[in-house]
Amino acid sequence: MSFNLKLLNVENNARAGEFDTPHGTILTPTFAPVGTQATVKTLAPAQLESTGANLILANTYHLFLRPGADLIAEMGGLHNFMQWDKPILTDSGGFQVFSLAEMRKIDQDGVTFRSHIDGSKQRLTPEIAVQIQEKLGADIIMAFDECASPYDESYSTKAMERTHAWAIRCLQAKTRDDQALFGIVQGGIFPELRKQSAEFISSIDFPGYAIGGLSVGESKIEMYRTIEIVNKILPSEKPRYLMGVGTPEDLIYGVQRGIDIFDCVLATRLARHAAALTNKGRLNLMNAKYSRDPKPIEEGCNCYTCKTFSRAYIRHLIMAKETLFGTLLSIHNIHMLQDLMKKIRQAILNNKFGEFSKEYLSNYEYKPGITADQIIYESRE
Amino acid sequence: MSFNLKLLNVENNARAGEFDTPHGTILTPTFAPVGTQATVKTLAPAQLESTGANLILANTYHLFLRPGADLIAEMGGLHNFMQWDKPILTDSGGFQVFSLAEMRKIDQDGVTFRSHIDGSKQRLTPEIAVQIQEKLGADIIMAFDECASPYDESYSTKAMERTHAWAIRCLQAKTRDDQALFGIVQGGIFPELRKQSAEFISSIDFPGYAIGGLSVGESKIEMYRTIEIVNKILPSEKPRYLMGVGTPEDLIYGVQRGIDIFDCVLATRLARHAAALTNKGRLNLMNAKYSRDPKPIEEGCNCYTCKTFSRAYIRHLIMAKETLFGTLLSIHNIHMLQDLMKKIRQAILNNKFGEFSKEYLSNYEYKPGITADQIIYESRE
Numbered sequence: 001m002s003f004n005l006k007l008l009n010v011e012n013n014a015r016a017g018e019f020d021t022p023h024g025t026i027l028t029p030t031f032a033p034v035g036t037q038a039t040v041k042t043l044a045p046a047q048l049e050s051t052g053a054n055l056i057l058a059n060t061y062h063l064f065l066r067p068g069a070d071l072i073a074e075m076g077g078l079h080n081f082m083q084w085d086k087p088i089l090t091d092s093g094g095f096q097v098f099s100l101a102e103m104r105k106i107d108q109d110g111v112t113f114r115s116h117i118d119g120s121k122q123r124l125t126p127e128i129a130v131q132i133q134e135k136l137g138a139d140i141i142m143a144f145d146e147c148a149s150p151y152d153e154s155y156s157t158k159a160m161e162r163t164h165a166w167a168i169r170c171l172q173a174k175t176r177d178d179q180a181l182f183g184i185v186q187g188g189i190f191p192e193l194r195k196q197s198a199e200f201i202s203s204i205d206f207p208g209y210a211i212g213g214l215s216v217g218e219s220k221i222e223m224y225r226t227i228e229i230v231n232k233i234l235p236s237e238k239p240r241y242l243m244g245v246g247t248p249e250d251l252i253y254g255v256q257r258g259i260d261i262f263d264c265v266l267a268t269r270l271a272r273h274a275a276a277l278t279n280k281g282r283l284n285l286m287n288a289k290y291s292r293d294p295k296p297i298e299e300g301c302n303c304y305t306c307k308t309f310s311r312a313y314i315r316h317l318i319m320a321k322e323t324l325f326g327t328l329l330s331i332h333n334i335h336m337l338q339d340l341m342k343k344i345r346q347a348i349l350n351n352k353f354g355e356f357s358k359e360y361l362s363n364y365e366y367k368p369g370i371t372a373d374q375i376i377y378e379s380r381e
Numbered sequence: 382m383s384f385n386l387k388l389l390n391v392e393n394n395a396r397a398g399e400f401d402t403p404h405g406t407i408l409t410p411t412f413a414p415v416g417t418q419a420t421v422k423t424l425a426p427a428q429l430e431s432t433g434a435n436l437i438l439a440n441t442y443h444l445f446l447r448p449g450a451d452l453i454a455e456m457g458g459l460h461n462f463m464q465w466d467k468p469i470l471t472d473s474g475g476f477q478v479f480s481l482a483e484m485r486k487i488d489q490d491g492v493t494f495r496s497h498i499d500g501s502k503q504r505l506t507p508e509i510a511v512q513i514q515e516k517l518g519a520d521i522i523m524a525f526d527e528c529a530s531p532y533d534e535s536y537s538t539k540a541m542e543r544t545h546a547w548a549i550r551c552l553q554a555k556t557r558d559d560q561a562l563f564g565i566v567q568g569g570i571f572p573e574l575r576k577q578s579a580e581f582i583s584s585i586d587f588p589g590y591a592i593g594g595l596s597v598g599e600s601k602i603e604m605y606r607t608i609e610i611v612n613k614i615l616p617s618e619k620p621r622y623l624m625g626v627g628t629p630e631d632l633i634y635g636v637q638r639g640i641d642i643f644d645c646v647l648a649t650r651l652a653r654h655a656a657a658l659t660n661k662g663r664l665n666l667m668n669a670k671y672s673r674d675p676k677p678i679e680e681g682c683n684c685y686t687c688k689t690f691s692r693a694y695i696r697h698l699i700m701a702k703e704t705l706f707g708t709l710l711s712i713h714n715i716h717m718l719q720d721l722m723k724k725i726r727q728a729i730l731n732n733k734f735g736e737f738s739k740e741y742l743s744n745y746e747y748k749p750g751i752t753a754d755q756i757i758y759e760s761r762e
Contacts, residue, residue: 037701037703039698039701041704042704044705046685067693071673074673075693075694076675081691081694082694083689083694292452294456304425313456313463313464317418319448320448322418322420324423324424326704328425
């Protein structure tokens with residue numbers, strides 16, 4: 001099939017559209033929760049669906065190592081294996097190899113590394129990354145890229161060059177026409193490298209483009225500037241995916257700068273650390289002040305958790321170390337982001353995103369002392 | 382309200398009936414999953430409901446220590462706190478005080494002990510146990526009893542005598558008429574003590590009676606014999622509750638001997654240890670032979686887990702340490718026992734329980750080397 005972004009409205013740089021995949025239409029802008037090991041942690045698919053989630057992400061690196069791509073292919077592919085019949089995106093494994101794997105050796109052809117699970121020697125190349133992703137069978141698959149330390153210009157240059165060469169090889173290796181292969185822009189925090197990368201990658205006819213290598217330790221200002229530089233160059237008629245970003249404020253700032261797709265582990269990671277995302281900032285539900293609080297996490301929220309349980313009950317589950325708290329908070333946190341994306345999309349369709357975002361951010365309290373990107377960096381899986 | 386067991390049919394000693402409570406009718410015989418800390422571990426109420434569960438058990442000892450009975454009362458009672466609007470049974474705390482608490486000192490008036498959570502000094506008496514259970518607000522509450530080591534005749538005698546004196550005090554302490562207080566028979570494995578205890582406890586007009594102190598290390602033969610001795614004495618028109626027992630075979634052997642209500646942590650505990658209950662025996666889903674098995678845990682099972690996922694996927698979740706496996710296996714295991722109880726009840730109503738149980742047990746494979754009661758003993762919470 002051919003993958004096209006149908007833009008329904010554009011307000012300044014913010015875009016509302018539709019992107020068809022074999023497992024349904026993605027309404028953009030969209031936020032994808034992360035199901036690293038073929039499960040969005042602690043949630044059954046029915047619970048995940050109740051959050052409004054549509055596109056989800058799974059990690060090639062993890063699934064390649066365990067249970068293996070052949071096994072998943074034998075079980076009918078990732079959709080059938082994990083029983084998610086809506087769109088799935090797999091990353092290429094690049095990010096995890098460079099951040100998780102031990103003893104990695106990079107050459108022009110690919111990367112040799114040791115598994116974090118059993119220490120076994122493994123190899124990923126552009127061709128192998130595509131082959132694995134074809135076996136997994138996601139709707140959107142990613143080119144194999146190299147994510148460098150963002151402040152190291154010499155390494156960022158080399159990594160970008162390899163990423164470019166590998167992008168071409170990924171496209172050549174691809175055999176399935178029911179998967180959209182996205183190219184990835186790299187280049188650290190260096191404007192000239194980012195320009196060069198955006199120009200090179202957008203010269204290749206991918207059905208979508210991603211910005212990689214952000215939310216890995218750089219400042220917010222550097223992140224937003226990079227998005228602006230890259231999105232000026234990427235073709236406006238193709239979807240743009242900002243990898244690994246997903247705080248409420250970054251979703252708004254990203255959409256303002258022309259991003260259509262986001263993914264992040266933050267919502268589920270915070271949930272497992274007893275924190276709730278709300279439209280006014282974060283709540284640490286371990287706090288004793290919630291012990292007798294009969295209110296839901298966020299008043300007016302329509303998620304299962306808020307419609308059913310008090311803060312007092314959720315705090316009790318946290319204190320009693322009952323894993324159900326992670327499930328209930330994951331439902332709420334993902335729902336909160338899905339709901340925000342729906343409001344953002346509706347605002348763009350009504351040409352009111354400018355007003356909406358101003359109003360939203362004026363009510364939103366940043367967590368003092370910790371910047372969102374630091375938290376994301378720690379929580380990248 | 383008055384609590385009455387309506388017996389619909391009796392086949393030999395097996396009984397099918399109805400027992401009305403303020404939160405609905407319990408169809409007997411029934412199996413109650415255990416929600417120790419106001420949650421059946423890993424399950425949201427909607428998932429628990431999908432298993433067919435009706436009556437559930439919560440533990441007074443745990444809830445008394447955390448979050449406290451006053452807090453739960455303030456949150457509208459246990460039903461509202463945990464959002465389970467079907468019948469709930471609370472135990473008296475006796476079993477846990479004698480098996481979990483540290484430095485316990487027993488006197489004629491009650492027990493002083495240290496909390497396993499923070500080491501704080503605590504006290505339970507018959508009056509306090511009833512008061513706590515009135516604050517929790519379950520439909521069925523239990524008299525405060527003392528569970529002795531089953532083979533110690535001298536201790537069993539003393540514990541039984543205290544249990545008898547405490548049963549009277551519990552009845553006197555009770556102030557709510559919307560809760561059914563059940564008396565408990567003790568006496569270890571000693572037939573004379575069990576007779577004496579059954580006679581004494583059944584001379585007090587409780588709306589139901591329980592057999593305590595079983596499944597704590599005694600043999601199966603001793604357990605079944607004790608049930609027979611006690612049930613010959615307990616009045617046939619009142620419900621009989623066998624505490625802490627819940628393997629498939631024991632549900633059948635218990636019903637054969639006149640039991641109406643069971644509870645056990647086995648189903649959920651096994652789930653967290655990667656084991657599935659089936660009508661043919663247990664499966665250890667960690668076993669490599671399931672890694673590429675596309676079949677559900679049990680063919681023909683109508684639970685969410687079996688209707689949705691393969692053994693291969695569940696095994697992957699186990700190996701990847703994704704807590705979702707505990708949720709999916711808990712759903713299956715509880716559903717399996719609920720389904721068995723439905724079949725047992727229907728068989729009794731059709732006067733076919735004799736045939737049914739013979740047929741069922743001939744297809745059921747005991748786990749070799751470990752007797753079910755040993756496993757239950759280890760897993761009592």
